[in-house]
Amino acid sequence: xxxxxxxxxxxxxxxxxxxxxxxxxxxxxxxxxxxxxxxxxxxxxxxxxxxxxxxxxxxxxxxxxxxxxxxxxxxxxxxxxxxxxxxxxxxxxxxxxxxxxxxxxxxxxxxxxxxxxxxxxxxxxxxxxxxxxxxxxxxxxxxxxxxxxxxxxxxxxxxxxxxxxxxxxxxxxxxxxxxxxxxxxxxxxxxxxxxxxxxxxxxxxxxxxxxxxxxxxxxxxxxxxxxxxxxxxxxxxxxxxxxxxxxxxxxxxxxxxxxxxxxxxxxxxxxxxxxxxxxxxxxxxxxxxxxxxxxxxxxxxxxxxxxxxxxxxxxxxxxxxxxxxxxxxxxxxxxxxxxxxxxxxxxxxxxxxxxxxxxxxx
Amino acid sequence: xxxxxxxxxxxxxxxxxxxxxxxxxxxxxxxxxxxxxxxxxxxxxxxxxxxxxxxxxxxxxxxxxxxxxxxxxxxxxxxxxxxxxxxxxxxxxxxxxxxxxxxxxxxxxxxxxxxxxxxxxxxxxxxxxxxxxxxxxxxxxxxxxxxxxxxxxxxxxxxxxxxxxxxxxxxxxxxxxxxxxxxxxxxxxxxxxxxxxxxxxxxxxxxxxxxxxxxxxxxxxxxxxxxxxxxxxxxxxxxxxxxxxxxxxxxxxxxxxxxxxxxxxxxxxxxxxxxxxxxxxxxxxxxxxxxxxxxxxxxxxxxxxxxxxxxxxxxxxxxxxxxxxxxxxxxxxxxxxxxxxxxxxxxxxxxxxxxxxxxxxxxxxxxxxxxxxxxxxxxxxxxxxxxxxxxxxxxxxxxxxxxxxxxxxxxxxxxxxxxxxxxxxxxxxxxxxxxxxxxxxxxxxxxxxxxxxxxxxxxxxxxxxxxxxxxxxxxxxxxxxxxxxxxxxxxxxxxxxxxxxxxxxxxxxxxxxxxxxxxxxxxxxxxxxxxxxxxxxxxxxxxxxxxxxxxxxxxxxxxxxxxxxxxxxxxxxxxxxxxxxxxxx
Ligand SMILES: Nc1ncnc2c1ncn2[C@@H]1O[C@H](COP(=O)(O)OP(=O)(O)OP(=O)(O)O)[C@@H](O)[C@H]1O
Ligand SMILES: [Mg+2]
Numbered sequence: 001x002x003x004x005x006x007x008x009x010x011x012x013x014x015x016x017x018x019x020x021x022x023x024x025x026x027x028x029x030x031x032x033x034x035x036x037x038x039x040x041x042x043x044x045x046x047x048x049x050x051x052x053x054x055x056x057x058x059x060x061x062x063x064x065x066x067x068x069x070x071x072x073x074x075x076x077x078x079x080x081x082x083x084x085x086x087x088x089x090x091x092x093x094x095x096x097x098x099x100x101x102x103x104x105x106x107x108x109x110x111x112x113x114x115x116x117x118x119x120x121x122x123x124x125x126x127x128x129x130x131x132x133x134x135x136x137x138x139x140x141x142x143x144x145x146x147x148x149x150x151x152x153x154x155x156x157x158x159x160x161x162x163x164x165x166x167x168x169x170x171x172x173x174x175x176x177x178x179x180x181x182x183x184x185x186x187x188x189x190x191x192x193x194x195x196x197x198x199x200x201x202x203x204x205x206x207x208x209x210x211x212x213x214x215x216x217x218x219x220x221x222x223x224x225x226x227x228x229x230x231x232x233x234x235x236x237x238x239x240x241x242x243x244x245x246x247x248x249x250x251x252x253x254x255x256x257x258x259x260x261x262x263x264x265x266x267x268x269x270x271x272x273x274x275x276x277x278x279x280x281x282x283x284x285x286x287x288x289x290x291x292x293x294x295x296x297x298x299x300x301x302x303x304x305x306x307x308x309x310x311x312x313x314x315x316x317x318x319x320x321x322x323x324x325x326x327x328x329x330x331x332x333x334x335x336x337x338x339x340x341x342x343x344x345x346x347x348x349x350x351x352x353x354x355x356x357x358x359x360x361x362x
Numbered sequence: 363x364x365x366x367x368x369x370x371x372x373x374x375x376x377x378x379x380x381x382x383x384x385x386x387x388x389x390x391x392x393x394x395x396x397x398x399x400x401x402x403x404x405x406x407x408x409x410x411x412x413x414x415x416x417x418x419x420x421x422x423x424x425x426x427x428x429x430x431x432x433x434x435x436x437x438x439x440x441x442x443x444x445x446x447x448x449x450x451x452x453x454x455x456x457x458x459x460x461x462x463x464x465x466x467x468x469x470x471x472x473x474x475x476x477x478x479x480x481x482x483x484x485x486x487x488x489x490x491x492x493x494x495x496x497x498x499x500x501x502x503x504x505x506x507x508x509x510x511x512x513x514x515x516x517x518x519x520x521x522x523x524x525x526x527x528x529x530x531x532x533x534x535x536x537x538x539x540x541x542x543x544x545x546x547x548x549x550x551x552x553x554x555x556x557x558x559x560x561x562x563x564x565x566x567x568x569x570x571x572x573x574x575x576x577x578x579x580x581x582x583x584x585x586x587x588x589x590x591x592x593x594x595x596x597x598x599x600x601x602x603x604x605x606x607x608x609x610x611x612x613x614x615x616x617x618x619x620x621x622x623x624x625x626x627x628x629x630x631x632x633x634x635x636x637x638x639x640x641x642x643x644x645x646x647x648x649x650x651x652x653x654x655x656x657x658x659x660x661x662x663x664x665x666x667x668x669x670x671x672x673x674x675x676x677x678x679x680x681x682x683x684x685x686x687x688x689x690x691x692x693x694x695x696x697x698x699x700x701x702x703x704x705x706x707x708x709x710x711x712x713x714x715x716x717x718x719x720x721x722x723x724x725x726x727x728x729x730x731x732x733x734x735x736x737x738x739x740x741x742x743x744x745x746x747x748x749x750x751x752x753x754x755x756x757x758x759x760x761x762x763x764x765x766x767x768x769x770x771x772x773x774x775x776x777x778x779x780x781x782x783x784x785x786x787x788x789x790x791x792x793x794x795x796x797x798x799x800x801x802x803x804x805x806x807x808x809x810x811x812x813x814x815x816x817x818x819x820x821x822x823x824x825x826x827x828x829x830x831x832x833x834x835x836x837x838x839x840x841x842x843x844x845x846x847x848x849x850x851x852x853x854x855x856x857x858x859x860x861x862x863x864x865x866x867x868x869x870x871x872x873x874x875x876x877x878x879x880x881x882x883x884x885x886x887x888x889x890x891x892x893x894x895x896x897x898x899x900x901x902x903x904x905x906x907x908x909x910x911x912x913x914x915x916x917x918x919x920x921x922x923x924x925x926x927x928x929x930x931x932x933x934x935x936x937x938x939x940x941x942x943x944x945x946x947x
Contacts, residue, residue, distance in 0.1 A: 052564075052568060054564050054567070054568075080564075080567045080568055081567045081568070081569075081570045081571055084570065085568060086568065086569075087564075087565070087568040089561050089564070089565060091559065091561055093559065093561035093562050093564065093565035095562055095565070095566075095580060095584075096562075097583050097584060106566070106569060106571075107569035107570070109571065109575065110570065110571065110572075110575065151565075154565075154569065158569060158570065164568075
């Protein structure tokens with residue numbers, strides 16, 4: 001549906017050149033939500049704006065449907081208003097001189113619709129985002145969440161080929177954000193829209209998307225399904241950016257297919273090496289998620305274990321978040337809610353080799 | 363544990379005392395209202411009363427309660443009145459439109475495009491404000507008046523056409539007046555251009571709207587309130603303008619309200635009644651315009667946007683056109699700022715007035731400056747202006763910050779009254795302000811006539827509305843929670859005002875202070891109406907020189923005045939920086 005190939009964008013100013021995007025390629029299938037995720041300044045917004053046509057790329061091409069909307073080498077550029085896209089801006093960009101319904105109906109102008117038709121369709125779009133009851137309210141008198149929903153209705157109303165979202169939830173409080181997240185997902189499934197969604201919030205990305213693309217410094221680090229990218233990150237950056245993880249340094253000892261053994265200060269750990277590219281002897285980081293650590297000693301060919309002293313345990317409702325000091329390293333783990341929480345006592349942890357990822361040392 | 367036993371006690375006492383403190387606040391408020399009423403209401407009353415009287419203020423009959431409409435009958439029945447009305451309105455309309463178009467172009471170029479040197483252009487334009495209006499007018503007369511105008515002399519030498527340009531015409535006046543107002547236009551518009559969120563336009567584009575529809579339905583409606591407000595203010599400014607009609611209107615045969623009022627009050631035969639009648643007419647027009655202005659502004663409030671996090675004003679890329687816009691903007695800036703300045707400097711070095719030539723260059727000297735420096739009567743006005751500028755600015759800023767505090771940060775009843783009172787003077791044209799202060803102090807036995815005090819008092823009234831706008835804007839940006847936090851902590855309001863509010867206001871205060879200082883320093887109209895021998899200001903002295911026809915002295919004095927003001931601005935700027943006051947940008 002949307003295909004981005006070799007996208008590059010540099011900003012030239014008097015005293016510096018910013019390489020905002022360097023060689024980004026990805027595809028968005030019909031009806032999918034793809035999230036661009038990454039730390040601030042990694043080029044997410046710029047990528048989105050290139051797709052929208054609000055920014056002219058320095059290199060590469062972008063196709064939407066069967067049209068090449070940008071092809072820098074061929075000199076082709078279709079301006080944003082002919083790309084048939086809907087966009088939700090980070091600041092919502094609700095027009096303050098119009099009321100709610102005018103904001104939405106504006107997107108239907110220039111299609112030869114009658115006033116009544118426009119109003120009716122705008123109402124329908126407002127209904128989808130549960131804002132129909134505020135149709136006649138002046139735009140500046142909306143709360144952040146309401147503005148955001150108007151912005152979504154405005155983007156939806158013209159039935160564009162695809163929707164672009166730029167951190168639409170970042171201005172909302174946590175509770176509303178959670179609700180809107182689900183609502184977006186529901187809308188998405190209801191209408192089956194193709195969307196590119198920009199966020200720097202990893203839990204949002206995991207919750208909302210079919211595919212997650214992780215970016216860093218203007219380049220793609222990794223892309224995958226939310227579950228894979230969480231469970232099988234292919235780099236230390238990904239493992240750290242998405243969720244929390246323990247990193248244990250070591251050296252690759254031996255390899256058997258994707259199964260590898262690593263020498264660490266906790267002894268030999270067995271795990272999965274997802275890229276298949278690491279050589280024996282390479283410096284690595286072993287990544288284990290806290291929830292994969294279980295208390296108690298266990299043994300077996302596919303089970304790793306380590307032991308240390310409980311340093312800190314915090315009751316967090318469904319589980320106990322604990323810090324264990326083992327060989328001078330701090331290990332985070334989740335314990336059962338009824339676990340012994342007295343600090344200082346010795347504790348053994350075990351984790352399956354399937355949950356143990358061996359990644360190249362960054 | 364011991365702590366928790368002792369801490370509640372002082373808290374409680376602070377709460378108990380807060381009723382008493384509130385009273386103090388009320389007292390300050392009442393004093394402010396009374397002071398403002400004195401400063402602001404009196405001019406209005408004086409004007410109307412004088413227009414209903416046939417005797418001069420100070421005459422015992424003046425205070426009797428009999429009124430007459432004789433003055434109105436006289437004015438409305440004379441063709442001179444209607445000619446002045448027509449002249450005032452047409453002159454103001456033409457100047458406003460010209461200044462608006464040029465100013466809007468420059469504001470757009472500087473704020474919204476990637477034109478090279480945009481910053482410099484904006485800075486020079488704002489800097490231009492320190493050149494007094496009378497000097498601008500004079501320099502254009504020296505350039506394009508018949509016979510002596512340098513441009514005319516050139517054209518005569520080159521093409522043998524005599525007096526090609528004549529600045530003493532309606533369009534000559536419009537030319538000079540609009541040039542004088544371009545920096546103001548730029549100032550009024552650049553802020554709203556800066557505040558405009560380009561995302562709003564992009565959002566329109568994303569709905570499939572082309573450039574034309576986006577312009578028509580989004581950009582223009584959004585810019586409209588600011589544009590109309592600027593037009594209104596420019597119109598009021600050009601109705602009350604004084605320098606241009608004073609120096610050029612006579613020979614051009616264009617008499618406007620402001621000059622009529624001036625001549626009827628300060629030149630024999632003095633006709634108080636008639637000038638008051640003209641004043642009432644002028645005041646009515648200004649009030650009507652400002653009424654419309656506020657209607658627009660209130661309407662415009664709905665346009666205020668909530669800007670989100672990704673706000674990054676985007677500039678339009680002009681491609682190769684940017685060199686054209688840059689060249690055009692630089693040319694305009696040169697005409698507006700460079701020409702008058704160069705002209706002044708050139709003439710100030712001459713022994714006698716002549717067009718530029720090799721001979722003229724050879725005869726240049728600093729004699730004019732030497733004469734000025736050795737003359738006490740020339741240096742005294744300079745000192746007067748400096749004193750007035752600094753004192754007025756300080757007083758105005760103090761008063762205005764108290765007003766803004768009451769209006770925006772408290773819920774006391776009557777605070778709205780303060781706002782209206784402080785804003786009302788914007789409707790009073792300077793000539794009227796000058797004459798009413800004169801008349802009032804002719805009546806009351808306070809010996810201020812002929813001193814700097816009377817000018818300072820008039821300035822206080824005159825500059826309140828402008829300073830209030832600067833300070834109100836930054837006051838509104840201070841979150842009420844800051845105040846509430848202080849209240850909760852039991853901090854007395856005055857302490858909070860000096861420790862929290864004032865420091866946060868610094869940028870706004872500083873902007874207001876500079877603005878008032880510069881304007882009070884260069885002001886002519888009020889000072890001229892109130893001038894006696896001891897309290898002449900620099901601008902008044904320039905007018906005297908002009909009356910005597912000494913161009914070289916004017917120019918030397920003008921250059922001196924400009925330099926002094928520049929030094930003053932730089933010093934205060936340095937002091938401001940030194941004490942941690944950040945610039946507003
Ligand atoms: N118009 C511009 N001029 C110069 N540099 C720019 C411009 N727009 C973006 N950049 C730079 O390009 C880089 C990528 O910016 P971008 O806005 O795409 O980041 P982002 O990933 O959206 O970040 P955030 O999460 O903070 O929104 C940043 O370093 C930014 O400073
Ligand atoms: Mg962004």
